[in-house]
Amino acid sequence: MKLRRIISIIIKEYTHIFRDWRSLLIIILMPVLMIILYGYAITLDMKNLTFAVIDDAKTPESRELIRGFTENRFFVLKYTDIKRNEIESLFKKRAVQMALVIPEDFSESLISNRITKVQLIVDAADSNIGTFINNYSNRVAQLFNEKLNRRSPGILGLEPRILYNPDMKSANFFVPGLVALILLLICSLLTSITITREKETGTLEQILVSPVHPIEIVVGKVVPYITLGFFNGIIIIVFARLLFKVPINGSLSLIAILSLIYIFVALSFGLMISAVAKTQQIAMLATLMATVLPTIMLSGFIFPIASMPLPLQYISKVVPATYFLIIIRGIMLKGIGLAELWQHAAALSGIGLFMLSIATIRFKTTLE
Amino acid sequence: METDKAVSVSKLSRHFGKFIAVDEISFEVNRGEIFGFLGANGAGKTTAIKMLCGLLKPTSGEATVAGFSINSETAKIKKNIGYMSQKFSLYDDLTVKENIEFYGGIYGLSREKISGKTDQLISELNLDKMKNSLTKSLPLGWKQRLALSTSLLHDPSIIFLDEPTGGVDPISRRNFWRIIYEIAGSGKTVFVTTHYMDEAEYCNRISIMHKGKIIELGTPTGLKQKYNKTTMQDIFIHIVGRN
Known part of the structure; x- marks a missing residue:
C-alpha cells in the first residue's frame, strides 16, 4: 500500500463527485424525499x-x-x-x-x-x-x-407503565429504521456505480495496468463516499427530528460513530457488487434488490424477527440493518450506550470487513 | 535482469471457453524497436497485448516483458510499461491537468515530479490554453496525444499502443506517428497494433496475425521482396487470402 497512490484516487473521486453537481444534488435530496415519503406513509397508528x-x-x-x-x-x-x-x-x-x-x-x-x-x-x-x-x-x-359502579368489588386491575415510547407513536419506531434503510441504499448504490462506470468507460483498464493494488483502489473509493454518506446520515437524522419529532435520548456522538461503521458496511457492500457486475444498470438493480427487500422484510424494520420462521431468523443475522436498527433505536429511544450495544457494533464491523475483503479479492487485477 | 529483448514470447495461448483467441504465438521484440502487430479485427491482437500487459492471464505458454515473466511477475512488469488502449481512457469529466496529476499519482510519482511533468507535457502538447478545460472538450486527435503522453509519465521502457489511431484523421495520424518515432528514438520500445496498412510501413518489423496465429513476421521491405509486392496492403491481402 502506498499512501501517495491512495490519495491520488481519493482526490480524483472527490473531483468526480463535486464536478457532477446534478448527481450530487440527487444524492443529497433523495434521502430527504425518501424520509418524507416513507415517514408519512408507513404508520401503524390507528386513527379515524x-x-x-x-x-x-x-x-x-x-x-x-x-x-x-x-x-x-x-x-x-x-x-x-x-x-x-x-x-x-x-x-x-x-x-x-x-x-x-x-x-x-x-x-x-x-x-x-x-x-x-x-x-x-x-x-x-x-x-x-x-x-x-x-x-x-x-x-x-x-x-x-x-x-x-364505584362500589364494585376489587378486581384485578393492571396499571401499565409504557417505557421508551410512551405515546406509542409508530413514527418513533419507524423513523430510526428509515435511517438504516436510506443510508444503506444510498451508500451502497454510490459505490456500486462508481467502479462499474469505470469498467464501462475503459478507465479501469488504464488503472489496472498501473502498479496500483486492488486494496488501494478500494480504499481510495471508500474514503470519499464515507464523508458523503455521513453527510447524508446527518440530513436524515435532522429531518427525522424536525418532521417527526423523534426523540434522541442517547448520545449524538455515539450515533455518529456507529453510523460511520454502518456506512462503511454499506459502501463495502456496494463495492462487492461492483467488483462482480459488468454494467452500471446491473450493479444498480442488484444493489436495489439486495438492500431494500432484506432490510424491509428481515431486519426487524417492521416485522419482529422473533416471530419469523427459524430459517428467516438465521438470514436476518447477516442483514446489516438488523444490528443497526437495534443500535439506532436503542440510542434514540432508550438512550442506551456502548455498554449495551458493543456486541451489535462488533457484528456490524465484522460484516463490513468481510464484505470489503470479498470486494478486494473479487476485484480482479486481471480483466477476465 | 538485462536482456537485449524487450519482449520475448513463447507458445502463448489464450482460450475463451472453446474459442481460441490467441493460438501458440512466439516472437521476440528488440529493445528500441517499433514492432507492429497487424491484423483484421478479431485476429487476436488485443488479447495478445493484454496478456503482455498483465491484464489477462494466459491459458498456456510463457512470455517475458522487460525481463519479467507475465505469469508470475506482473507487478514488476506494470512498473516498466506504458499502455494506451483503443478505448480512449482518460476521464472526460476531469481537466487535462487533473488527468495528468491522477495518472502521475497512481504511478507513485512525487508531487514535485508530477507538477514538473505536468508543465512539461502541457507545453509540449501546446495545451496551455486548454489545461483547465474538461478533457471531453478536446478534439479526438489531441485526446489521443494526451493519452499517449500520460502513459509515458512514469518513463517506462516499453510502451504498448493498442490501435492508438483508431478514428483519427490522416493528419493527426501522421503527427501521432512522428511522436512514436521520437519515443523510439529515445531508446524506448514501441509495441503497436493497427489495422491501417500504411501505418505498418512505419514499423521496424511487423507481424501479421490471423485467427489467433502469427502467419508472417519480418521487416516491411523484407516482406515486400519475399512476396514481390509494392505495398503492405497487397502483401496483407495476399497472405490472409492464402490462409
Whole structure:
C-alpha cells in the first residue's frame, strides 16, 4: 500500500463527485424525499376508525357508553340510527370498521345489576385493526363499569407503565429504521456505480495496468463516499427530528460513530457488487434488490424477527440493518450506550470487513 | 535482469471457453524497436497485448516483458510499461491537468515530479490554453496525444499502443506517428497494433496475425521482396487470402 497512490484516487473521486453537481444534488435530496415519503406513509397508528351505532335504548347511560368511544382520536362515529340489516352492507362497503348495538333494556338491566350485554361487531379483515378495536372496546367497557359502579368489588386491575415510547407513536419506531434503510441504499448504490462506470468507460483498464493494488483502489473509493454518506446520515437524522419529532435520548456522538461503521458496511457492500457486475444498470438493480427487500422484510424494520420462521431468523443475522436498527433505536429511544450495544457494533464491523475483503479479492487485477 | 529483448514470447495461448483467441504465438521484440502487430479485427491482437500487459492471464505458454515473466511477475512488469488502449481512457469529466496529476499519482510519482511533468507535457502538447478545460472538450486527435503522453509519465521502457489511431484523421495520424518515432528514438520500445496498412510501413518489423496465429513476421521491405509486392496492403491481402 502506498499512501501517495491512495490519495491520488481519493482526490480524483472527490473531483468526480463535486464536478457532477446534478448527481450530487440527487444524492443529497433523495434521502430527504425518501424520509418524507416513507415517514408519512408507513404508520401503524390507528386513527379515524369509523363505526356505526344502533342505540335502541337512547338513555343517558347508552349515550355515556358511546361517548367512551368518540372522546378520543381513534374512533369517528359515522352512522347512527340505522336499521339492523344495513350493518352488513356498511361493512361490505368498508364504510365502517365496527358497529355497536345497544339493546333496548340497556339501562334497566344495568340499574338492576344484571349482566348486561352490548353487541360489538368488528371487521377483522385487517387483523391488527381487529385486535386493536377489540382491546380498546374492552378498555371502554371497563372504564364504563368503574364509573357506573364505584362500589364494585376489587378486581384485578393492571396499571401499565409504557417505557421508551410512551405515546406509542409508530413514527418513533419507524423513523430510526428509515435511517438504516436510506443510508444503506444510498451508500451502497454510490459505490456500486462508481467502479462499474469505470469498467464501462475503459478507465479501469488504464488503472489496472498501473502498479496500483486492488486494496488501494478500494480504499481510495471508500474514503470519499464515507464523508458523503455521513453527510447524508446527518440530513436524515435532522429531518427525522424536525418532521417527526423523534426523540434522541442517547448520545449524538455515539450515533455518529456507529453510523460511520454502518456506512462503511454499506459502501463495502456496494463495492462487492461492483467488483462482480459488468454494467452500471446491473450493479444498480442488484444493489436495489439486495438492500431494500432484506432490510424491509428481515431486519426487524417492521416485522419482529422473533416471530419469523427459524430459517428467516438465521438470514436476518447477516442483514446489516438488523444490528443497526437495534443500535439506532436503542440510542434514540432508550438512550442506551456502548455498554449495551458493543456486541451489535462488533457484528456490524465484522460484516463490513468481510464484505470489503470479498470486494478486494473479487476485484480482479486481471480483466477476465 | 538485462536482456537485449524487450519482449520475448513463447507458445502463448489464450482460450475463451472453446474459442481460441490467441493460438501458440512466439516472437521476440528488440529493445528500441517499433514492432507492429497487424491484423483484421478479431485476429487476436488485443488479447495478445493484454496478456503482455498483465491484464489477462494466459491459458498456456510463457512470455517475458522487460525481463519479467507475465505469469508470475506482473507487478514488476506494470512498473516498466506504458499502455494506451483503443478505448480512449482518460476521464472526460476531469481537466487535462487533473488527468495528468491522477495518472502521475497512481504511478507513485512525487508531487514535485508530477507538477514538473505536468508543465512539461502541457507545453509540449501546446495545451496551455486548454489545461483547465474538461478533457471531453478536446478534439479526438489531441485526446489521443494526451493519452499517449500520460502513459509515458512514469518513463517506462516499453510502451504498448493498442490501435492508438483508431478514428483519427490522416493528419493527426501522421503527427501521432512522428511522436512514436521520437519515443523510439529515445531508446524506448514501441509495441503497436493497427489495422491501417500504411501505418505498418512505419514499423521496424511487423507481424501479421490471423485467427489467433502469427502467419508472417519480418521487416516491411523484407516482406515486400519475399512476396514481390509494392505495398503492405497487397502483401496483407495476399497472405490472409492464402490462409
